[in-house]
Amino acid sequence: MAKKIYYFGILGLLLFEIANVYFIMPMPGSQEMNSIDLAYFLYSWRWIFRLVFILMVLFGFKTAFQKSKIFSLFFLVIAIGIGYATNYVMAADSMFHQTTNLKMSDASKSKVDTSRIVIGITYKGESRAYPIQFLGYHHQVFDTIAQNPILVTYCTVCRSGRVFEPIVNGKKETFRLVGMDHFNAMFEDKTTKSWWRQATGEAIAGTLKGQSLPELQSNQMSLKKWLDLNPKSLIMQVDKNFKTEYDSLSNYESGRRKGNLTRRDTLSWKDKSWIVGITVDNQSKAYDWNHFVKKKIIYDAINNKPIVLILANDNKSFIVLERNNKEQKFTLEGNLLNDGQNSYTFLGKPTNPLINELKSIKAYQEYWHSWRTFHPLTLK
Structure with missing residues (x-):
């Protein structure tokens, strides 16, 4: 016995x-x-x-x-x-380590190739950019902008970048990478040990289940385009302790990786196809990246709100804006949008201070399998 x-x-x-x-x-x-x-x-x-x-x-x-x-x-x-x-x-946090040596430099001192894709954020007049080549390894980077804490996150398996305020119940929180759920990175907060989903910022298990982290507006662009629009931006630099890990992701952003988890399917509407996903008034919609590259500018209306998706000539940088009306159309010349009467920057800010800026809508380049999983009622 x-x-x-x-x-x-x-x-x-x-x-x-x-x-x-x-x-x-x-x-x-x-x-x-x-x-x-x-x-x-x-x-x-x-x-x-x-x-x-x-x-x-x-x-x-x-x-x-x-x-x-x-x-x-x-x-x-x-x-x-x-x-x-x-x-x-x-264990996830044994495979992917957080940087303890975060270095941010301005454009004059940056060593990052300007063709690299970044997740950029502007908050209270300050701008910062984080190369997805670095974010993809760490999954999360803690930083401050305008004296406010931010949590910059990225999941390479979902191709999803998000920026959150790491504030839980009114207090600053720290997180560790604990694993994944439905292929999306998952973080554990230090205080309650609840688990949080990267793609939505929602706690999906633990005592805080149902709560969400406040999300901040961010944009995915080439570093060159980001600096054209935000010349005073700071840029995350290489942490020499992880150079080998960064190098292993050098071909990720271009979609040339071969592994099943992080490859790109160049056909449309396959699991690993790229899409642009947006949500307007609780209605989500996905747009095929291949079609976007061909059209450059896509006009649509979601819940009667007219919107426009605009892709820069680098085929990397994009923005989604709410139009003033359904008749408003644009031409893109460099970094300027022109509707025949007024001009706006690529970010929707008017060159004439007397008119209102175009509202920016949160938009994400993502794998189709990820977007449809976390937005099951999405249109396409």
Whole structure:
């Protein structure tokens, strides 16, 4: 009996440690399941499960060892090895580290290639840009802008960049990368250990389930275009501790990676096809990137609000603006939009201070599988 308890304890440890990682990492079948509640339950009670199985192993070890030294030690070593691998090798925050040496430089001192794509943010008159080549490895970068904390995030598997205020219940919060759900990066807050989805900023498990982080307006552009529009912007620089990791993502933004998780499907409306996703008054819509590249300017109306999607000549930088009316049309000349009567910058700011600026709408370049997963009622 004691021998059976020993081996049941070993088996329990093996299955538990594998399950504890399986549901929150990109393993076969794991990300197609709606398993977040089970994953959070296993993680929250992990020490109870481990204690029970370890006690079973200790109880039966002597008998199992006397019956077969080789088999008892072999399976014990396997269990220890699996436990180490799942907690220290395969754990998300062991694979992807945060920078502790964030360096921001102005354009005159920046070493970042201006053809690189960045996530840019302007807040209270200050501008900052973060290359997705760097963000893609870290998944999150903590910074401040205009003395306000910000959390700049990116998930390479969803191709989703978001900027949030890391404020929870009125207090500044810190997060760690804990894994993924439906292929989207997931963060754990330090205070309550709740899990937060990167693509939406929503807590999806834990005591804060249902709460959302405030999202700030951001834009995806080439660094050159961003600096044309925001010449005083600061730019995130290489952290030398992670140069190798950054280099491994050098071909990500162009869509030339071959791995199943981060490749690009050049056909339209496939799982790994690029789209531009927007939400207006709770109605979401996706626009095919290939069509966007051909048209450059797309006019539409969502919930009776006329909008325009505009792609710069670099085929990287884009903006979505709310038009004054459905008749308003534009031509793009360099960084200026002209509707025949007034001129605006690429960001919708008027050159004539007497007229109103065009409202900018949050817009994201994303993989189609990601957008439709987190916006199930999206139009296209």
